[in-house]
Amino acid sequence: MDKKKFPVLIKYCFLKGKNTVKAKTWLDAEFPDTARGKSTIKHSYTKLRCGEMNTEGGEHSGRPKEVVTDENIKKIHKMIATECVHHIIDEYLGMRKLCAKWVPHKLTFDQQ
Incomplete structure (x- = not known):
C-alpha cells in the first residue's frame, strides 16, 4: 500500500475512538507488510489531538534538495x-x- 494513505487510516482509527495500541493492531492485521510503526502512530495521534486534522504531507523544513550549487x-x-x-x-x-x-x-x- 502507498505510504501516503496511512495517515488517512490512522486518522480513521483516531476518529473511531481507538487508542494507539488498537490502531497498531488493526493496521498490522490489515497491512502486515507495510503498516506504520508504533512511534509513527503515536506521533500522528499527538498531532490529531492537537487539532491538526490535515493528512496531506505539507512542506517540511530542513535542508533544501539543491544545496551544492x-x-x-x-x-x-x-x-x-x-x-x-x-x-x-x-x-x-x-x-x-x-x-x-x-x-x-x-x-x-x-x-x-
Missing part, C-alpha cells in the same frame, strides 16, 4: 577567504605570521 560554493570560498582569523589579523591588525608567532608587518627600530 556553483553559486553557493563561490560564496563559501569568499567567506573563508575574507572572514577567517588569518585574514583579520593580516589585513586589519597589520601582522603576519613569522616562525609560528604573529609579528607586525612593519617593525619599529626597537623591534628590529
